[in-house]
Amino acid sequence: MSVKKDEYVMRDDVQILGDSSYLLVRSDEVEERDWMAGSPVCPLLSQHHVAHAGILRSRFPFEIVRADQSGSYMMACFGGEGRVLVDGAWKTVRSGEACLLPPFVRNAFKCVEGKSWDFCWVRYLESRERKPIVSQNSPVLRTYDNAPLRSAIEGLYAETLGAMNPGVLGHWVELVHQYALRFAQPHDSDDRLWRLWNRVEPELERKWSLFELSEIAHVSEEHLRRLCRKRYGRSPMQHLTFLRIQRAKNLLSSTDEKIETIARLVGYENPFTFSSLFKKWVGWSPSRYR
Secondary structure: OEOOOOEEEEOOEEEEOOOOEEEEEEOOOOOOOHHHOOOOEOHHHHHHOEEEEEEEEEOOOOEEEEOOOOOOEEEEEEEEEEEEEEOOEEEEEEOOEEEEEOOOOOEEEEEOOOOOEEEEEEEEOOOOOOOOOOOOOOOOEEEOOOHHHHHHHHHHHHHHHOOOOHHHHHHHHHHHHHHHHHHHOOOOOOOHHHHHHHHHHHHOOOOOOHHHHHHHHOOOHHHHHHHHHHHHOOOHHHHHHHHHHHHHHHHHHHOOOOHHHHHHHOOOOOHHHHHHHHHHHHOOOHHHHO
16 A cells, blocks of 8 residues: 655644555554555454554655554564664664554654665554553564564455454464564563562662672673663663653552652652653653543
8 A cells, every 4th residue: 555645733633654665454443544445454463462563674765653642563674774763762773673662652653864774563452451461571663573573464365355264363363473583572581681680679768779780690791781682772771761651550540649759769859851851761761641
């Protein structure tokens, strides 16, 4: 499906499709986005809380901004490169890499002028009350073999346009979800990082230092930096910030605690520092997020 250049703003949302082409499968007929009109529907996607999955070949000036993405978003690049807003900063996602964005944050990505960008994606629909596919051990950006996920999406799309056999659709849906989980919740033989963050997460209010983190992991500070960069696409202290922001989002949406109290509960004595950092990572101030 090809689309003409289109741009609209809905609150803080932006959509510029340009001369991009795409295919997608969505979970139901109810969808506010005009660009999804006419795309095939597979209700079985909702079994895994998948809103839609697809493949996009984009060209400049392609740009998408979602002020409050209501679900985790996983993209796997198989051609060219593009820019994604990650942890409050723009990062480049290249062919052979994948990126995972948590729910209920500002979601933004765009093409670089003069370069194409091809990727497949899976977008989940999650509530603030249920646990998302993003966990404490989820990477934000790392290498990924996109071929299985891309093939599964192509198979699902073909079946929704063809025989619509429920058994075949179920197999394709399961593959799409499992290949997304393979990136979001990987299983590594090296459990040092898993043990580290399981130790840290219950005490996010503590003033952790890089030295303390490396002591728990039983590696040097520099080696811990390398492990975290490779595993998560973040430094150890950035990943600690990620965990704190995730906890703060949960507290803001599920409790009536004051923002100053929540700041202390996630390790920030100064509520202004907390608010500035929260807005940088999430795209909203804590009060507006609440």
